[in-house]
Amino acid sequence: MVEFEKSFSEKDWMDTSARWSSDNGDKTLRLDYPLTDKSVIVDIGGYIGKWASEIYCKYGCRLYVYEPVKAFAADIRNKFEKNARVKVFDYGIAHINTQAEISVIAESSSLFKGGADVESVYLREGAEVLTEVMKDAGVKRIDIVKVNIEGAEFSLLEHFIDTGIISKILNLQVQFHIFVKNYEYKRDSLREKLSKTHELTYDYPFIWENWKIKPPVEIMSDKLVIVKTESDKI
DSSP, X not given: OOOOOOOSOHHHHHHHHHHHHHTTXXXXXXXXXXXOTTOEEEEESOTTSHHHHHHHXXXXXXXXXXXXXXXXXXXXXXXXXXXXXXXXXXXXXXXXXXXXXXXXXTBTOBSSSXXXXXXXXXXXXXXXXXXXXXXXXXXXXXXXXXXXXXXTHHHHHHHHHHHTGGGGEEEEEEOOOSSSTTHHHHHHHHHXXXXXTEEEEEEETTTEEEEEEOSSEEEETTEEEXXXXXXXXX
C-alpha cells in the first residue's frame, strides 16, 4: 500500500485533545442530542460502559452495547443487570463475520496493536447487526450509532456506506485513530462519502466527530429519499 503524506501530526492530536477537554466535550457534545426514552442507541466499543451509563441516565433510552473483550462486557452487564432497556453483547462489530485476536490494553484495546495480553474475540457483520437492532426495537432508524473501536472504524464505516445501512443512522458519533496506516487519507475518503447523506455537527479531528443525517429525510424500503418541504422551496 502506498504511504500518503501526513499533515495531521501527534502534536495536532494533542492540541485537539486539549481543545476538546477545554470545551468539556465528553459532558456536552457527546451527550447533547434530541433524544427521548423511545430513542434507540447502538454503542459499538462499549469498553466498561461509561458513555452508555451517562447517555442512559440522561434520556432513559434503549441501548444496545457491543464489547468484544469478555471482562469488559461483563462489567457493563453488571452495571445494567436489572435494566431490561439495555442489552449487552460480548462480541464486536466489523465489516465481516470473523474471529480475531485483540490486544487487551484497557480503553486502548485494539485489533491493530501488539500486546502481551491477547484475547480471541468474535466479530459480527455490522449491517446485519444493525438490521437486527431495528427489528428488535421496532424502529426504522437508529438515533445514534457510536463507534470507538481503536482502528477498526475505517473498514466498518466503509461497510456501513457500501451496504446502505448508513441511511438508517440519524447520528454517527465516531472516533478515528492515528495509528492505522494512511489514517488521514482513509478518514478524508470516508468523510467525503459521508457528506453525501450526513452533515457534520461537531468536528475535533481524531478525537470525536458527529455526523447527522441531512434533514428532512424519509426512510422508504432500503433507499434514502430526500423530501423537499415548503421551507426548502422559498
